[in-house]
Amino acid sequence: MPTPATTYERIVYKNPSEYHYMKVCLEFQDRGVGLNAAQFKQLLISALKDLFGEDAALPLDVLTYEEKTLSAILRICSSGLVKLWSSLTLLGSYKGKKCAFRVIQVSPFLLALSGNSRELVLD
Amino acid sequence: MVRFKHRYLLCEVVSDDPRCRLSLEDRVLGGLIRDTIARVHGTFGAASCSIGFAVRYLNAYTGVVLLRCRKEFYHLVCSALPFITYLENKGHRYPCFLNTLHVGGTIRTCQKFLIHYNRRQLLILLQSCTDEGERQAIQKSVTRSCLLEERSDEEFSESGEEEAAEAME
Numbered sequence: 001m002p003t004p005a006t007t008y009e010r011i012v013y014k015n016p017s018e019y020h021y022m023k024v025c026l027e028f029q030d031r032g033v034g035l036n037a038a039q040f041k042q043l044l045i046s047a048l049k050d051l052f053g054e055d056a057a058l059p060l061d062v063l064t065y066e067e068k069t070l071s072a073i074l075r076i077c078s079s080g081l082v083k084l085w086s087s088l089t090l091l092g093s094y095k096g097k098k099c100a101f102r103v104i105q106v107s108p109f110l111l112a113l114s115g116n117s118r119e120l121v122l123d
Numbered sequence: 124m125v126r127f128k129h130r131y132l133l134c135e136v137v138s139d140d141p142r143c144r145l146s147l148e149d150r151v152l153g154g155l156i157r158d159t160i161a162r163v164h165g166t167f168g169a170a171s172c173s174i175g176f177a178v179r180y181l182n183a184y185t186g187v188v189l190l191r192c193r194k195e196f197y198h199l200v201c202s203a204l205p206f207i208t209y210l211e212n213k214g215h216r217y218p219c220f221l222n223t224l225h226v227g228g229t230i231r232t233c234q235k236f237l238i239h240y241n242r243r244q245l246l247i248l249l250q251s252c253t254d255e256g257e258r259q260a261i262q263k264s265v266t267r268s269c270l271l272e273e274r275s276d277e278e279f280s281e282s283g284e285e286e287a288a289e290a291m292e
Contacts, residue, residue, distance in 0.1 A: 053165030 017108035020081045021063070024088065025071040029098040037065045040072060044084075047091040052083055060084065063110075071104075073113060081106075129175060130197035132226055133233045134204065136186035138219035144186040146212040149178040152188060155207065156200070163203045171196045179230065185241075188221070189233055201226070242268055 026040070035043065041062050048056035058080040065072040076084045088101040105113055136144060157176065161169035172192055180189035192200045204221045211217075224240060227233040245268060249261045 049165065051165050051167050053161065053168055054163045055168065056165065 018078055019075050020078050020106060020108050021110050021113055022074045022076070022081075022084070022103060023071070023105040023113050024074060025069065025102045025104055027070070027100050027102055028094075033094075033097055033099075034067060035070065035094075036067060037062065040065055040070075043091075043094055044074070044088075047087045048084065051087040051090055056083065056087070058083065073110075075110075078108070127175065128194040128228070129191050130194050130226055130228065131179065131230055131233045132190040132192070132197070132201065132204075133224045133237060134188045134190065135222045135224055136188060136210070136219055137222050138186075138210070138217055140217045140219075142215075143210055143217035143219050145183055146210070146215070146217070147181055147183045147186065147188075148212065149181045151212055152181070152210070153178045155210065156190070156203070159206050160199060160203045163206050164199050168196075168199045168203070172199050176200070187224075187237065189230070194228075197226070 026035070026043075041060075044060060044062070045056075048058065048060070059077060060080075061075040063073040063075055074084070085103065085106075088103065091099070091101060093099060105116060107113055136147060138144065153176070156178075157169065157173055160172050164172075175191065175193035177191045178188060179191050180187070182188075190200065201223065204223060207219075207221050209216050209218050225233055225236045227236065242265075245261060245265050249258070249265060252258050252261060
């Protein structure tokens with residue numbers, strides 16, 4: 001008996017997400033430096049403006065920010081990811097104090113930032 | 124073939140003040156454009172555009188400027204030109220703007236365009252001039268440029284335009 005022909009359709013999304021999410025942490029050389037959320041965003045914008053000028057008017061969002069650990073989750077549109085990451089890399093100081101951004105995780109999906117397989121502990 | 128490709132931007136400096144064009148200098152203009160690119164595109168823009176950047180040709184009488192930049196980054200230079208609002212020379216500040224006439228891949232194409240553009244400008248000047256002495260000077264320039272076209276001269280036919288510009292002032 002001949003098998004009936006089945007219609008087969010395969011849909012492939014190249015990049016379904018227009019945003020990229022970054023988990024970053026700011027580290028200072030000296031202890032005891034604090035920033036509130038507005039100052040943190042101002043630091044990010046000034047880093048972008050330093051490297052890319054007025055052209056750095058990207059819609060950047062700080063989704064969460066923890067003042068104690070100075071870590072945050074940022075959202076940026078996918079076309080601006082390279083610009084943001086390179087300007088975070090080249091940021092050297094805040095108000096004369098040396099600091100550095102550590103990028104912990106980058107993902108096009110926000111859910112992926114909730115778990116990190118590197119920190120997974122197997123029993 | 125492996126060579127560095129450039130883009131040549133033909134621009135015109137337009138200003139209300141007649142002293143603005145006469146105070147044009149290639150180094151001053153080059154510095155001004157570099158500063159504007161650094162302001163608009165930041166450190167990255169300033170560094171990427173300044174490698175192949177040069178002011179190749181400058182005409183103080185007509186205000187025509189030919190800029191050269193690398194092909195990969197010419198869009199940064201092009202987009203920074205509207206942000207130039209004044210020209211500063213020896214402490215005097217003249218408000219002006221840069222009008223982009225043509226973007227070419229070689230100096231020769233820009234030269235051909237400029238010759239064609241100047242002939243059209245002479246005809247427009249002829250139509251709009253009021254003084255009889257000016258009219259005769261422009262008509263002489265137009266006939267001379269037609270003769271040069273027949274001889275297919277390769278030089279910039281700017282002398283006619285310069286005389287007309289002098290007669291206007």
